[in-house]
Amino acid sequence: MASAKTACPDHAELFRSERYQEIFDRKKAYENAHSPEEVERVLEYTKSLEYQEKNFAREAAAINPLKSCQPLGALYAGIGFADTLPYVHGSQGCASYFRSHFSRHFKEPFPAVSDSMTEDAAVFGGHANMYQGLENAHKLYKPKMIALCTSCMAEVIGDDLSSFTKNAKDQGNIPADFPVACAHTPSFVGSHITGYDAMMVSILETMGEKSDKTHDAINVILGFDTYLGNFHEIRRIFGLFGVEVTILSDPTAMLDSPTDGEYQMYRGGTSLEELKDAPNAKGTIILQKYALPKTAQLIKNKWEQEVKVVNPIGIAGTDELIMAIAELTGKEVPDAITRERGQLIDAIADSYYWIYGKSFAINADPDQAYGITRFILELGGEPRHVLVTNAVKKWEKETQALLAEFPHGEGCQVYPKKDMWHMRSLLFTDPVDFIIGSSHAKYLWRDTRTPLIRFGFPLFDRHHLHRTSTIGYQGGINLLTTIVNTILDEADRASLDSPSFDLVR
Numbered sequence: 001m002a003s004a005k006t007a008c009p010d011h012a013e014l015f016r017s018e019r020y021q022e023i024f025d026r027k028k029a030y031e032n033a034h035s036p037e038e039v040e041r042v043l044e045y046t047k048s049l050e051y052q053e054k055n056f057a058r059e060a061a062a063i064n065p066l067k068s069c070q071p072l073g074a075l076y077a078g079i080g081f082a083d084t085l086p087y088v089h090g091s092q093g094c095a096s097y098f099r100s101h102f103s104r105h106f107k108e109p110f111p112a113v114s115d116s117m118t119e120d121a122a123v124f125g126g127h128a129n130m131y132q133g134l135e136n137a138h139k140l141y142k143p144k145m146i147a148l149c150t151s152c153m154a155e156v157i158g159d160d161l162s163s164f165t166k167n168a169k170d171q172g173n174i175p176a177d178f179p180v181a182c183a184h185t186p187s188f189v190g191s192h193i194t195g196y197d198a199m200m201v202s203i204l205e206t207m208g209e210k211s212d213k214t215h216d217a218i219n220v221i222l223g224f225d226t227y228l229g230n231f232h233e234i235r236r237i238f239g240l241f242g243v244e245v246t247i248l249s250d251p252t253a254m255l256d257s258p259t260d261g262e263y264q265m266y267r268g269g270t271s272l273e274e275l276k277d278a279p280n281a282k283g284t285i286i287l288q289k290y291a292l293p294k295t296a297q298l299i300k301n302k303w304e305q306e307v308k309v310v311n312p313i314g315i316a317g318t319d320e321l322i323m324a325i326a327e328l329t330g331k332e333v334p335d336a337i338t339r340e341r342g343q344l345i346d347a348i349a350d351s352y353y354w355i356y357g358k359s360f361a362i363n364a365d366p367d368q369a370y371g372i373t374r375f376i377l378e379l380g381g382e383p384r385h386v387l388v389t390n391a392v393k394k395w396e397k398e399t400q401a402l403l404a405e406f407p408h409g410e411g412c413q414v415y416p417k418k419d420m421w422h423m424r425s426l427l428f429t430d431p432v433d434f435i436i437g438s439s440h441a442k443y444l445w446r447d448t449r450t451p452l453i454r455f456g457f458p459l460f461d462r463h464h465l466h467r468t469s470t471i472g473y474q475g476g477i478n479l480l481t482t483i484v485n486t487i488l489d490e491a492d493r494a495s496l497d498s499p500s501f502d503l504v505r
């Protein structure tokens with residue numbers, strides 16, 4: 001008798017079963033699909049240099065761009081503040097997509113509401129949705145602040161968030177003194193990092209209260225960073241310095257909540273008191289240069305604060321962070337941190353001969369791509385293709401300058417504003433040893449069989465990677481561990497049936 005397991009195959013086996021194979025064959029026949037030989041011929045053509053040239057000449061379409069919508073970033077900025085409700089003025093489908101995207105990455109619920117605009121709102125304007133939505137959200141979920149952004153529909157019809165919010169207050173939908181930070185986040189331009197920047201600017205402008213009294217804390221803004229371990233790492237480093245830190249948008253408690261039998265709409269986050277007092281801090285350290293240009297400008301110009309922008313991935317990057325803290329606070333670098341630096345250098349010395357000379361194709365958000373490219377260079381690896389969809393010209397220039405600093409950066413090409421389909425061509429015509437990228441790059445792995453080192457956002461298909469840290473010297477050790485152990489896994493696989501299959505590597 002067949003066991004229950006064979007009677008109901010695992011999902012991975014399900015579609016190989018005879019029943020589904022028959023369905024697929026019938027579907028192909030119904031669709032008058034091309035023969036397997038023709039499919040194979042076209043597939044081979046897509047791997048050619050001739051196809052690559054056509055692919056790179058493409059102007060009108062993006063295929064698998066490495067970016068998400070602006071409002072997704074805006075929601076992420078909002079959720080890091082205490083008792084704050086992220087709110088999408090727009091269609092419910094958009095909001096569901098943002099929430100499911102985060103839930104798939106963090107494996108946690110992501111509370112955010114939408115005022116569910118539909119066709120009639122698109123014709124007559126979304127103001128009625130917003131008045132009712134703000135009133136309901138305020139009454140039902142009792143937030144202390146709402147972080148309000150738009151989806152494309154509201155932007156296309158030109159809804160004005162500030163005046164709608166003002167009207168909602170004037171007509172009593174929400175109290176007149178209730179803080180609503182508004183960010184216009186059209187997704188037909190920019191990406192999730194643009195939305196994060198826009199919402200951060202709005203929250204800081206809405207809530208910040210500049211006074212004559214400064215305090216000794218330092219503000220840190222990590223930006224669109226979905227490694228929760230990085231937020232803990234910043235607190236730990238500041239703890240070693242003995243310096244108070246205000247992390248502006250800290251989503252860790254919200255997105256790493258314990259199972260304690262009780263769902264809470266709001267957990268942790270940067271308190272609104274800290275947020276209000278942030279303009280009076282000694283200075284601000286920003287960890288994402290390309291993701292937070294407007295935030296950096298606001299803090300410099302309006303708060304008249306010293307702003308240091310660093311990218312604390314790898315040795316040089318973490319050195320920048322440590323020196324920024326030391327310079328802003330006038331404190332000596334603690335011995336414990338010097339020791340950690342030495343430990344990272346030692347770990348690199350233990351592993352570099354496996355990484356030295358290996359080639360890498362990198363795709364990520366601009367700041368992460370820059371940081372990981374520099375770290376690979378520090379490890380003796382050879383970045384070959386660095387491709388970023390949501391990059392600006394400055395990123396391209398600065399990444400090229402970085403590559404020029406290292407002899408093994410010479411063979412690397414930088415590709416701003418390109419997508420994963422461009423990367424696929426590159427991987428066929430100029431193959432590399434490893435890809436570094438998010439879960440989306442697993443399709444490149446499948447097509448090209450180039451091993452993938454998962455890094456960035458989103459990480460849907462491996463669990464708990466978002467809990468680790470990638471910044472600071474400790475984060476460097478974590479990244480090194482992931483990189484070198486993936487290389488070793490591949491070495492083991494490649495030597496499975498040879499005398500080189502070894503216990504010690």
Ligand code: SF4
Pocket residue numbers: 069070071093094097150151152153187188
């Ligand atoms: S691109 Fe626009 S319409 Fe599409 S999900 Fe994003 S916000 Fe919504």
